[in-house]
Amino acid sequence: MSGRRFTEVEPWRTFRWRNGQRHYSGSYWAATEGRHVIYESRLELAHLLFADFDPNVNHIVAQPLQIQAVVDEHMRRHVPDFLLLAANGPILADVKPRRSLSDPRVEFTVAWTRELAEQLGWRYEVMSEPNPVRLDNVRFLAGYRRRWLFPPELLRRLESGEVDGAPLSRACGMLPDWPEPVVKAAILHLLWSQHFCADIDAALTGALVLSRGPK
Secondary structure, three states, X not given: OOOHHHOOOOOOOOOXXXXXXXXXOEEEEEOOOOEEEEEOOHHHXXXXXXHHHOXXXXXXXXXXXXXXXXXXXXXXEXXXXXXXXXXXXXXXXXXXXXXXXXXXXXXXXXXXXXXXXXXXXXXXXXXOOOOHHHHHHHXXXXXXXXHHHOOHHHHHHHHHOOOOOOEHHHHOOOXXXXXXXXXXXXXXXXXXXXXXXXXXXXXXXXXXXXXXXXX
């Protein structure tokens, strides 16, 4: 089952607001979708950012469906957090804080959800707290995700330029006929879209070494 039928579905449930709630819900404009995608916690938002940054992910569906199954002679129901339609197949994903993974109830839900996903030929992933440096970098680059804000001619010139092995500080001066801050912003967009690549587990400083990406 490819999962393509889910590309246009509405979330099974929308986020809820109430006084004193423990989680922060909201919506994020995903470049992958060209529209807003909902999330129900900051941890979900973190993984939504990673999904939007992943060039192999073609669609992101929040709260995609409710699973129902008889497990241990009882009807069980569960709404996964995300369905990611990737180049190598669908990924059903739940976002759980690391501290909750040893909870027997969470372990039970994860086990039968994984089994059902694999019966469909899908992958199932449980996502917890990511590397904080990587998250900070992806969150920063997401500020440059909207391609239409950048002059097409500038992007074309940067995409065809020689960047392999160049530090970010030097690459920003590659086009002296363009203001350096504008060039830097365009390079950060190309890092987001992964036309350029770099070690995003390291600090994004002027010494960051660029290379040409897969796009």
